[in-house]
Amino acid sequence: MSEQSVDNVATESQPQSIGIVTPQSQHFDQPLVLASGRVLSEYDVVYETYGELNADKSNAILICHALSGHHHAAGFHQGDKKPGWWDHYIGPGKPIDSQRFFIVSMNNLGGCHGSTGPTSINPETGKAWQSDFPHMRCRDWVNSQRNLMKLLGIDQWAAVIGGSLGGMQAMRWALEYPDELRHCIVIASATKLTAQNIAFNEVARQAISSDPDFHDGFYIDHNVIPKRGLRLARMVGHITYLSEDGMGQKFGRELKAGSFMLGSDDDVEFQVESYLRYQGDMFSEVFDANTYILMTKALDYFDLAREYGDDAIAAFSHAKCSFFVVSFTSDWRFSTQRSREIVDALVAANKPVSYAEIEADFGHDAFLIPNKRYENVFHAYMQRVAEGCQ
């Protein structure tokens, strides 16, 4: 769902990096019919690739990103000090091995990192789309990812991989285009959100939309951005993507100022407060508010089995690929229970599935963070994926 906590833990030395990567952009002038019935008459997507496509094009991997993610999953952009959001798991010798696989990572439509989205120009009006940009569903992303896939000459993914909202896209791939992927890797995800999860997303949206600078989403027209709202939205997200224990370990009850003077709390703050404010400030500088709303709505409305009579077993019966499901013990927004529901439905649908429940701190963000067992099982499963590439 976010790459926010990659810097939360001391990163192990990573001698093997993809190195410098350069995003590519692709224009599509074939209309894309969306789940909402609306049509994007033309659009651009920005993406990165790592590794080389093999001769029979059997080693292609699609990475699907989460709420605040983007195409820059691994390696470094020129001049950057921090690598892409999943660099620990993508690269030479890493679980998603760029020496074995051709890895494609695309910024989702509706995003704010280069693919067509609310900040892009609507060709019909010549002005930025802003909140007129169509709502997106996971299947829309799947379809646009598939258009890029065709353009790259790929007929079948070795694997589609995603965490959180990315895992929802991976599952949607397995149901929509069952012949076009061999493996589906679903990490810290769910077949649908819980009421609590929807509620947290709603608070985030309300924080943004009640910011006087939001202007019903047409803030670009007013030359402002709803920074206060976006900052609050991120603060809520940040707390909920971490675990209680993780926060306790990281911050405890430490005060920002050196000493605690009872009652003189005008200037002193707990470390956790200043950290949250800082994270919120940073995010509100770089992320688009309409994109945040769009992504959370896609999360809320995702319901894998809705059109299959609310029966996840019936839904998964359409899949033809193998599944690998991963969850993390301290993740309370996409709890292990949600992953077990996926696994149970897959087993009942008689589909091949491997499942790993990883002991981990740091809650939902655990899927982005170094963790030995997670690395090992991920490696092992990707070995199986590689063996299917001729």
Added chain:
Amino acid sequence: MSEQSVDNVATESQPQSIGIVTPQSQHFDQPLVLASGRVLSEYDVVYETYGELNADKSNAILICHALSGHHHAAGFHQGDKKPGWWDHYIGPGKPIDSQRFFIVSMNNLGGCHGSTGPTSINPETGKAWQSDFPHMRCRDWVNSQRNLMKLLGIDQWAAVIGGSLGGMQAMRWALEYPDELRHCIVIASATKLTAQNIAFNEVARQAISSDPDFHDGFYIDHNVIPKRGLRLARMVGHITYLSEDGMGQKFGRELKAGSFMLGSDDDVEFQVESYLRYQGDMFSEVFDANTYILMTKALDYFDLAREYGDDAIAAFSHAKCSFFVVSFTSDWRFSTQRSREIVDALVAANKPVSYAEIEADFGHDAFLIPNKRYENVFHAYMQRVAEGCQ
């Protein structure tokens, strides 16, 4: 922490009610020296009493309220359809039996329900205090509660009882005035907040203080109220006081509109969203933003053992009363683990303590909600309290 969810479940028929109650007000013109070093030169407190003080004044009970609570704990105000926030547990034949006990419930200083607080007039300026109102700590509330106690002619409470922030006051009573209470009843509380709890409070405060109508807390001077911020603060609170399962049971993923039309989500909403918006709107009409900030700060800074070398055992060694500690399995803001820490420290300090961990949905709000086992153990313990009243 809140009385928000009293209406969450079908309330059982309650034939025995205290009936109509009338709040009382008391002016104090003796200065109150606060933990911050500041002084309230004079102040008013509003309170209610239920039942009769017995001849030797041994049957008095103090109820301490939580974040958004107030003095109106039980019975009905003239014309009200809903009773006080803890009516299920206070009244004739109820655990805190008004036929046996003389029950005192006071609005805390800094509140917004009648006791002196940010909306009151500062006698030195002739204007509302607003954010100039002094910060409050639990010990300040204990001291002002004690002044009322003396005025009522009570030398020793049979019990001091509180949930959440109220439980913190009850524990503070046990350490500050060990000879002046026989029982301390601590429900869904903690010796200090976790980093996650502080973080949620910080988001609430930031929501309020970043509302353009906040004006550094001097919104009364500007004839506005920071409604948007207070609404968001309440929404965050509301989610976190409920449990994930409780929300799931109450709302599931039901849509507000009758039918779901994929992609036409402009007008449809999940039930949980409209419920949260409604709750937030209601709260923002009636609660004072400066009080909300003041109460959350008191929560954050409470640390029972700080002045005892961070040793809860050393802290509790000063107590002379018996303790009854209650926690609820689905409460994740004041988890059972926090209550077990209290119990463990009390046992290590060789203090008499009874502990009940109650299986309950509805998270932190469970302490306000009908629950058979909770009622039974509460009844049983209060029987013991009553036996100590001559």
